[in-house]
Amino acid sequence: MKILKIQTLRGPNYWSIRRQKLVVMRLDLEELADQPSNVIPGFYDGLTQTLPSLVEHYCSPGCRGGFLQRVQEGTMMGHIVEHVALELQELAGMTVGFGRTRETADLGTYQVVIEYIHEQAGRYAARAAVRLCQGIIDQGIYSSEELEKDLNDLRQLAADVSLGPSTEAIVKEAEARGIPWFELGARHLIQLGYGVHQKRMQATLSNYTSILGVELASDKEGTKSVLRNAGIPVPRGTVVNFFDELEEAVEYVGGYPIVIKPLDGNHGRGITIDINSWEAAIEAYDAAKEVSRSVIVERFYAGRDHRVLVVDGTVVAVAERIPAHVVGDGIHTIEELVEETNSDPRRGEGHDNVLTKIELDRTSWQLLEKQGYTVETILQKDEVFYLRATANLSTGGSSVDRTDDIHPENLWIAKRAAKTIGLDIAGIDIVTPDITQPLREVDGVIVEINAAPGFRMHVCPSEGIPRNVAAPVLDMLFPPGTPSRVPIVALTGTNGKTTTTRLVAHIFRQTGQVVGYTTTDGTYIGDYMAEPGDNTGPQSAQLILQDPTVEVAILESARGGILRSGLGFSACDVGVVLNVAADHLGLGDINTIDQMARVKSVVAETVMPNGYAVLNADDPLVAEMARRVNAQVAYFSMNPENELIRAHTQKGGLAAVHENGYLSILKGDWTLRIEPAENVPLTLAGRAPFMIANALAASLAAFAQGVDIKDIRAALLTFRASAAQTPGRMNLFNLGTYHALVDYAHNAHSYEALGGFVRNWPGERIGVVGGPGDRRDEDFVTLGTLSANMFDRIIVKEDDDTRGRPRGDAARWIARGLQQAKPDCRYETVLDEITAIQMALDSAPLNSLVVILPESVDRAIKLIEVRKPIAEPELATSTIDTSASSLDSEQTEALKSPETGASLSARLIE
16 A cells, blocks of 8 residues: 555635544555455454454444445445554544545545544544554554554654643633644644633733733742732741851741752752751752752641632632642562552653642652662551652642632631732642641641643542633633624635635725735735735634634635635635636546535534625526525625525525615525626626625625615715736736726636636737646636637637646647637747737737736736836716615614514615
C-alpha cells in the first residue's frame, strides 16, 4: 500500500458537519486493489491477535464484533485501515469513533477518513494503521513491541499538545455553551468568542486579571503585608537576602518551628516546613536559595493545607490538599509502595493526568531520615508516611473536596483576600486545623495567594464531589445575555462569490459596524486590506474572527478551502449558496457535479437553527440543499413565478425576486420593493442578469440578518462593478470610440452568465478568451463553443501558468470548440496574454466591445488604464420616493419575523 496524501480537516467539511476534526488519507492499495481481506492468508488471525479490542467495533452489522465479521467475510483494506487507525487512538487514551472509507475514481485508490482528538496523533495513527496492516499481510503478525511503541508515540504526541487540566476545563465549558475558541499560537493563549466579543485566557489568567494583582501575588511578603494591614490573619514572617540575616529572622518570627521558602517560588519548589533546629534551617535556606535570591522565614502553623478558589468575588470551590504519601500494608517496602501508587492510571507526568506520579527528592530523603526510615523500610499496616512536606498536586499530592465544609466566616475572609490583592481568579492557600471553624479561633492563617491557580484539584479531586469551576469563569467573561459571537455571513458558489461577498460587506458597512471580509482578492477589515491574496480558506476566516475590532464577518468560502481544511468556523448565521456548476471537476476527488453540490452545501448546513440558509431557487442543485439544512431557508430567484418561491412564500417563507424590474423582498403576502434593477450600478443598467441575481442574494442575506431596508438600498446605489470595488468582476471601461470589459470568467457557467450581457451589445464584440490549465479537455471545448456564440471575433490566449499542461494545449482545445460551434468562426491564437490584450485593444472598431477574460486581472486593468479611459458619470439615484418604500417599524419587524406567514393579508407594492 502507498499513502499518496494526508490532509487535516479542522472545521465543518465534506465528510461531516458535526465531526469537524478529521484526517483524510488518500491510500493506493496497489497490489491489494482486488484482494478483499478474506483472501489474504492469515490476515484475520493476525489482526485479531494484534488488536483483539477491535471486537468492540460494531460497523455496519450494528453489533459487537460486527467489524471483525466484515473482515472475516471480506472487506477492502482501506476500510480495515480506517478501523485500525481509530482503535490505535482509543488504546492511547483518545476516544474517537467516526470514520469513512470511499473508493475514488482511480481504481484501487481510497479516501480513508478518521476522527482525531489531537491533530498530530491523528495523522500518526493513520500512518501507523497502514504500517500495521502491511506488517500483518507481509509477516502474519505485528509485533507487540512495535504496537507498544506506536501507542507510546501516540500518548506522547497527545501529551505534547495537551491544553492542561485548567485550560481543558475552561474549553469544555465553552464548548458546552456554544462559545467558539481558538489557540492563538503564542504564550499558550486561548481566545474565547469571535471578533469584538472575544475574551482571552492564559491558563487561568483572564482578560480581567489585573497585572497589579498578579505582581502583588507574586510578591509573597508584599501579599502578607497588605493582608495583615487589612486585618486578615497571615503568618508572622520576614524576608532575608543573606545568610547572616537568618538567625535574627528565626528569632523575629518567635523561634522554632519555622517554615523557609523562596520568595519567588511555585509548585512547592524549595519549601521546607516544620523546621526545628539550626542545622535544618541552614539546609532549608540553601534549598530555597536555589530557587530564589530572597528567602522567606515564617512561623510554622500546624494544620491541614487547603486551597480556596475565588472567581469574580465568589468562593466556588475548596479542596484539602494532602501531601504525597504511601500507606503501609505490613508487606511491601516504601519504595514498592511508591511504585504501586504510581501505577494508578490516574497518575501521570506533570499536569497531564488527574494526579501526578510521586518522585523522591531531597525533602523525601529528609523525611525518611527524620523518622529513621529508608526506602527499604516496611511500614506497619495502615501506617501513613508522607514523602513531601508540602501538599502540591504537582509533586504527587492528592485532594479532597471540602467546598461544603468551609465556615461562612472563612468564606468571607477568602473573598476579602482576593479583592484586597486585586485578582479576578485567585487561589487562597489556608492552613488550619479545621476549615469548619473560624480561622481566628483555631489559629489558622492564609499563607499564600496565587494568581493563575490550577483547577485540577477541584475538577478532579481524589475524593469528594468534582466542581465545575470553569462555569463561574465563563459566567464572569460572558455574563448571561452577553454575546460571544459576531454575526457571520458565509458565501459560496461556483460563480459570483467575490462580487456578492463584497456587496454584502458594503451593505453591512452602511450600519456603521466594523466589517471584516475575505475574498479571492484579499482579506479586509474596515476600510483597509489586512492581507492580499486568494483568501477564501479557513486561515483567512480565522484572521477575521480573531480580530478584536471586527463586529460583522462576511466570509467567502471556496471549494478548495472546504476540501483541504474544512470551514474556518463552526457555525454561521447566514449561509449563501449562489450556484453550482461543472467547474474544478476532477480535482480533489470531486468528479461529478452532484459531488460538487455536496461540497458547496457544507456552507448551508453549517447555518445555526435560528439563522438563514439563502439558496438560489433557480438552480435545482442549490434548491435541493434545503432538505439537509437545519436552519430557516430563504430563496432568491430571477423569476417571480418560480413555483418554489410561490410555495415557500405562501407558507410565510422569506424570498427575494426580480419582479416588474424591481429587486424585491417577499414574505407571505408582503412585497417590499427595494429598488429598480436599472438603478443599481452593479447590474449595468439592468443589462447583466447574473449581477441582478448576485444583488438579490446579497440583499436577502443582509435583510435576513436584520439590516434595515434603507441601508440595503443605500448600498445598492453606491456599489459599482468597478476596478476599485470589484476588480475583475464586470469592470467596464469607456475608451472613447469603444469599450473594454474585464471579467474573471473562467468556466462554462461564468461564460454563459457573461453572455447575457455581451450579446446585447449593439456593436462588434471581440473576445480575448482562455481558461486555467488544470481543467479537463472537454471543459476547454465547451469554453470554445460558448465563445463562438458570444463573440464576432476571438483571440485565444493562455495563462502564463499552464498548471502542468504543455504550452498551447489548452488553446488547441478551445479552438476545437470554436470550430465545432462555427466552422467559419473568426479567431486567431496568440498565446501570450499581454500580446493578445494589446492586439484586441489596438484593433477595436468604433462602438465595439472588447471583452478580456484574463489570468491576471490587475495586469489587464493596467493595460487598459494606460489608454486613459473616460470616467463614467455617476448613475442617478433612485427615481422613486424612497420614503414611500419604507415600512413602519412594526411592519418591518413582522416581515423579518420567522412567524410571519401568508396570514398577513396586507400587500405593500411601491
